Amino acid sequence: MRLVKVGLASANTTVGAFSRNVDRALTLARKMAAEDVTVALFQEQLIGGYPAEDLVQWQGFIDHQWPQLERFAQETASLSTVFVVGVAVAHQGLRLNCAAVVAGGKVLGLVPKEKLPTYSVFYEVRTYARGYPGMAEVHRGVPLGDYLFRFDFGTLAPEVCEDIWSADGPQRRRTYSGGELVVNLSASPFRLGFVDTRRELIATRAADHQCTIAYANALGSNDGIIFDGGGFLNQNGRHVVETPRFQEGYTAAVVDLDRTMRLRTENTTWRSDREAWLAGGGKLVPTLDCTASFRSQREKLTYPVPAHRSFFLPGPDQRRSAREALCEDLLDALALGVGDYFEKTRAFKVLGIALSGGRDSLLTLLIAHRYAKRVRPENPGSLLQAFYMPSRYSSDTTREAAETIARELGVPFQVVPIEEAFDRELAVVKQMLGDKAVTPITEQNIQARLRAQRMWNWSNSCGGLFLQTGNMSEKAVGYTTIGGDLMGALAVIANVPKTVVMYLLDYLQEKTGYEGIRKVLSKPAGPELAHNQVGEEELMPFPILDACFYLFAGEKLLPAELVQALSAMFPEVETARLQGYVEKFVRLFLQSIYKWVQSPLSLHIGNLDLDRERAMQIPVVTGSEWTRG
């Protein structure tokens, strides 16, 4: 028996806030050491924050991380824990994204990331250079390269995030070379359902390579990228422990590393694969002997036994329903996104929403309130401010709905009519146009713009963070006003499709019983910028719109293929009608890109987000010929 206690830690870091990030990590490090943790790991880029993007190009951004790494080492010198932390280093003109092994007050080694993701929201190849097999350098007197680390409790194989996402990553050669405990430092952003992908991948790799894998993920939102935290410990394919997500902290568990080695010895497939690899010229990874630098204290550790007292029977089933899991995850992620933006910018005192009595602004308010409840549980509403701004087209139903939910949540609510300003603006535009008439759409947009202008003016004077409330479906087809409801300081649900907005509201209505939600849902969605506007009548049914969006923008199918897929999905709708919807969708989508490229920074929740910088990179000006056969 060779017991080792592994701590998986996630600190909520801010890009560039090096000393604050290290302070947060030190708090967790001391707690873990007090709990006899033998090896503790933190996330990728713990010190610098992730993603630092082009800040990595500043020599100072990299150089100033090193003293903080040394401070971390000095302040943990007396602790009987080996730490593995993420740091960026500049070496021979290259930037490397490293895992640093720290113990006994020293930085014992640096292992650079080899697989640099440059897809979805990741842009690492732009700024970082790769580590490579056999790399053996020295940086500031510290070994830097493709190394294993031997301690008195076992052999560590550190790696960084994407390294585990490749079937041909460093893990294979490092475990063939004696690595027992793979330590993966990650910064894996929240994406819907992705936690299951992570869990499965880690289990597969741990079984493939007959090793124990410890994985710690980044926590917190930086710009619009939300890291949900959470960690995993898996021994040779068997789940050991998982860290709760969306919270700063750590989870620790004991593993018997002799078990990892015994299973490896028993596994003839692994052994013969290793032999074949060596015969094929595979080079063993060197091991740095760290036994003289650090002595572990594991006397108090006890064998890991199941809490439910059976090695054969399953423990209590704590799984949530698929609906609850999706809704709670999404709401937690978005609330973290709003909260971290609010706090980390250090520029705002209150969160402001133009509350229309419709679905989108309601969901935005509920998300902001979820954050406020966490940080100000005694009076969450006091962190928020809602404004209802009626024009002649606003209805009593929406006003009542907005008023009701604000009351239920304890959010200060003001009614600020825009009617007079609307009249004045109309008159001015008429004068500017001379003999030309103001179009009905312009009349609509004037109202949306007046509301946005008021929100900006309010935010300017009171330090309010003006939350933009548009959803992804309407953004995709340009059903939103430039300079109007498209504007705001932070777009909260801009990557949430309308059908998901409705699904979340149904869920929240059921869960909270709020009358305000019921009132909002009792009226069909519509902008109230003209008489009796219903969004689905002006556009198309939202389930069809969202399916078009998924198939065209996500799956990259062409219009004729969309029609075929939609016919299978909506057999009750005539093909000619579906054809019409598809044509309309594709036309509106391609015509509206110019709009969403000027929308505010938005929170990311998937791989199919509408954000030209971080997700979908498509030109604004295009011909549509390519979409036809």
Ligand SMILES: Nc1ncnc2c1ncn2[C@@H]1O[C@H](COP(=O)(O)OP(=O)(O)OC[C@H]2O[C@@H]([n+]3cccc(C(=O)O)c3)[C@H](O)[C@@H]2O)[C@@H](O)[C@H]1O
């Ligand atoms: N390719 C391009 N590149 C740059 N600019 C371009 C452009 N094409 C048009 N433009 C300019 O963009 C402007 C038109 O865009 P914009 O002013 O936004 O107005 P527009 O797209 O014409 O109308 C807004 C639509 O959104 C709907 N809406 C608005 C507000 C809220 C809601 C809701 O659901 O609650 C719905 C509203 O009913 C209407 O159908 C024009 O001034 C035009 O010059």
Ligand SMILES: Nc1ncnc2c1ncn2[C@@H]1O[C@H](COP(=O)(O)OP(=O)(O)OP(=O)(O)O)[C@@H](O)[C@H]1O
């Ligand atoms: N009367 C209003 N008072 C305050 N804000 C408004 C008003 N009408 C519209 N807005 C703002 O403009 C945004 C865009 O309106 P839109 O109709 O797209 O969204 P919604 O009303 O929240 O939801 P839905 O689309 O389901 O009606 C609203 O979310 C809200 O922030």
Ligand SMILES: NC(=O)CC[C@H](N)C(=O)O
């Ligand atoms: N920072 C990274 O390398 C993350 C990439 C990885 N595929 C993930 O999404 O989890």
